[in-house]
Amino acid sequence: MTDFLQALATIEQQITAACVQANRARSTVTLTAVSKTQPDEMLVAALDAGLRVFGENRVQEAEAHWAKRRAAYPDLELRLIGPLQTNKVPEAVALFDVIETVDREKLAAAIAKECARRKVTTRCLIQVNTGEEPQKAGIAPTEAAAFVQHCRTTHGLAIEGLMCIPPVDEPVAPHFAFLAKLAAECGLSVLSMGMSGDFGDAIRLGATHVRIGSALFGARA
Numbered sequence: 001m002t003d004f005l006q007a008l009a010t011i012e013q014q015i016t017a018a019c020v021q022a023n024r025a026r027s028t029v030t031l032t033a034v035s036k037t038q039p040d041e042m043l044v045a046a047l048d049a050g051l052r053v054f055g056e057n058r059v060q061e062a063e064a065h066w067a068k069r070r071a072a073y074p075d076l077e078l079r080l081i082g083p084l085q086t087n088k089v090p091e092a093v094a095l096f097d098v099i100e101t102v103d104r105e106k107l108a109a110a111i112a113k114e115c116a117r118r119k120v121t122t123r124c125l126i127q128v129n130t131g132e133e134p135q136k137a138g139i140a141p142t143e144a145a146a147f148v149q150h151c152r153t154t155h156g157l158a159i160e161g162l163m164c165i166p167p168v169d170e171p172v173a174p175h176f177a178f179l180a181k182l183a184a185e186c187g188l189s190v191l192s193m194g195m196s197g198d199f200g201d202a203i204r205l206g207a208t209h210v211r212i213g214s215a216l217f218g219a220r221a
């Protein structure tokens with residue numbers, strides 16, 4: 001596990017350096033450790049190192065990883081960062097603290113209904129398709145502000161911020177800057193953006209949550 005600890009130390013240094021450059025306090029950035037596909041010993045290493053915020057992209061795998069650990073780690077924060085089908089909403093609301101991928105009316109309605117049924121408030125982010133890629137999840141940028149408003153007023157959802165995954169073949173900075181501007185216009189303070197290859201840029205452009213998988217745990221199988 002020394003590899004893991006070394007990787008974590010390097011990432012910590014890089015996050016701190018980006019915060020210094022951006023004149024931000026380190027405490028304004030949360031490292032979301034993306035634990036999808038990782039074996040149990042990696043999850044244990046991450047927990048032992050003190051990490052508590054984890055991102056997963058599939059509901060079932062996240063249940064297998066984390067449901068049994070909830071009791072032992074009451075301060076665990078689980079964030080869904082992958083697409084959510086409406087038929088999986090009950091499981092998602094039961095497990096996750098934050099759903100980062102709300103991107104359509106039907107999903108917003110289903111989350112609201114399940115939250116009401118369970119008498120809980122699941123914190124949510126709106127995923128924005130900043131590159132307007134047809135195959136990618138996320139609300140169109142031009143519809144984002146109205147959708148945020150709709151989720152709040154019609155569904156009573158606790159919308160905290162925005163999330164994006166920029167196109168793989170484009171410079172990321174314009175997408176991060178655009179998401180930050182959109183969030184500011186909506187009065188939202190949480191910005192989930194930046195992954196292993198670009199979290200420094202994301203922090204310089206205002207990310208509050210960086211989602212880091214391979215740089216932390218090594219390449220996924």
Ligand SMILES: *Cc1c(COP(=O)(O)O)cnc(C)c1O
Pocket residue numbers: 034036057081082165195196197211212213214215
């Ligand atoms: C897998 C994944 C990540 C982590 O990607 P890395 O490049 O391994 O850091 C971040 N965000 C989302 C939405 C993902 O699915």
